[in-house]
Amino acid sequence: MKMSLIVRTTTKLVSPFLVVYSTYLMMYGHLSPGGGFQAGVILAVSIILLITSHGYKKVRKTFKFWEVQLIEGVSGVFLVSLGIISLLFGGFFFNFLRGGSFGSLLSGGIVPLFNIGVALKVGAAFTFMFYILLRWVEHD
């Protein structure tokens, strides 16, 4: 399934910017509106746009099935082990990384790390779900 040249060119142009925006949201989630879930959804949207315009088979060659699965699993393990590591410092999900003045990028402690984990997890999971649904729709 392939859409017209205009759509394909536009999505190719827009997708990298979506990834940049998503990165911004996950890095600055503790300072400005945003956060892990939103960033993850935008990350997934950048791939889903490419799938709808270029077709599932072509996109799957670049973003492979097992890679998406790997990112999803690793970020899930990362999130839970972040909580378990903080147990050594005083409590489950205890904020053990402090430092930086109020309002600066490094002031969030483990919150930005958590946001990045959530964003990767959500983005990979949405892409994964799309892949599985499309595999069934396109019969391959």
Place this chain on the structure above:
Amino acid sequence: MIPLLVASPLLFAFIISLLPALGKQKLSKYLFLIGAFSPWLFISSIIQKLPLGEVVGGWERISGIEVIIDSYNLPFLAAELLLFTFVAFYVYGDYYPKKSENKVYVVLLLLHAGLLGAFISRDLFNYYIYMEIASVSSFALVAISKEKGAKKAAFKYALFSLLASYIFILAIGIIYLKTGYLNLFLIKENLVFSKEINVALVLAFSSLILKIGVFPLHFWLPDAHSKADAPISALLSGLVVKAPTYGMILLILTFPISTLMQSILITTAFLSMFFGIAMALIQKNSERLLAYHTVSQMGYVLLGIGLLNPLAAAYYAMAHSLFKGGLFLSVGTIAEHYGTRDLEKLSYRHSKFLMVAIVLLSLAIGGISPFVGAFGKFMLVKEINGLLKYVFYAGGIGTLTSFIKLNYYLLKRGERVPFTFKKEMVSLSVGLLTLITGIYFYPHLQLVRDLSFIFIGFGLFYVLKKLGLFEFQLSPLFPDTVSELGREINVYMLFLGAFLLFILFNSIY
């Protein structure tokens, strides 16, 4: 320490989901077993300092999520850990084919984590999220079954369960809007009772009634619970319907419940008990019989909530998890080895272990005294008096009668099939566990009463058999085709809407 109960199965679920990408699928069954048993490591250090509470991450109560283990959720946690351990042992190995093994293990561990998370939380939103993790995993587990019509049952289950969730989250939203808190302690401290809170309570209760599957809103339950594989049915009937029960306990601990709401809950509970028994008596399918008994037994749990006696509801829920989980495992084992679920073709004559297990579990579900069911019923019946007490006992006799029917069919001679030793042992140990926990909690024998109950049960069974009730075939309300599914769902949605509006208009004045 408490969040680790949830974190360890969750961690292993994620690790197992990683394995196919790394090409190490062989490890998944070992990791599954470690993940399923890991909460036991923490429970031993937690159990010495109960009641125990903490706010996750060391935040203040206003901004954090509170988790507590105390007398209200300890029965739930104990039942969850015990039954899941047995089921994990049952599923471990070659129960599922190599191809789908990995996925099933991930979903089972997610279910484990979701249930544990729901049972420890004292925060409405956190509770809701974990209950959803558990229910979404259970849709997948129902759909995995190879039984005919399992996908359809899973779809119906998913639809109604999600609808109930949306109604419940609306109720949480109203509570949050009016009080400003999601933590139940803070809600209770700052509560100003108003009409809006009342509406929220009605919405929350009716959605949770839909989720536990008692009588007027039970329509998804018999299908979903009878089409799933035996260990999955045990988890669904034993544990997944207990998560909404815990939600009701949280609500009655926090909010003042009007007498009208109470009488609606008690009426629903009694109706559900007798409807479940009546439907179970005429079933020919072994798993459907047990599924209708879940409808009936959840009535008892709801009765505890209607009487504003959360401890009784919690202990009866624990008792029900143990004996119903055990019954699904043992009867399901027989049904799987015979390759059919038709009650007339099954027999437990060739396995003494399964015979003992099923007899023990039947006595437990009937409420015979040294078993755990008697303890649950004793807790419930303490606060009932007058006519209702006899109605309550009549429910127990009805349950016994339908289990006499089950044993009567299973006692007939059938063709010889070899049973797996591991499965027999798991069923038998759940059966013995109901006896041991019953003796531990309530070591009073009420020989005269129980013997007379069994005697009346046998008499009733004989009378019903002579009347020809067991040959009676109820024609299904809707034809068993996918094309009619839409109409069926519409009709049931109408039921749900009518029930919701009925309570809503009655409780607002």
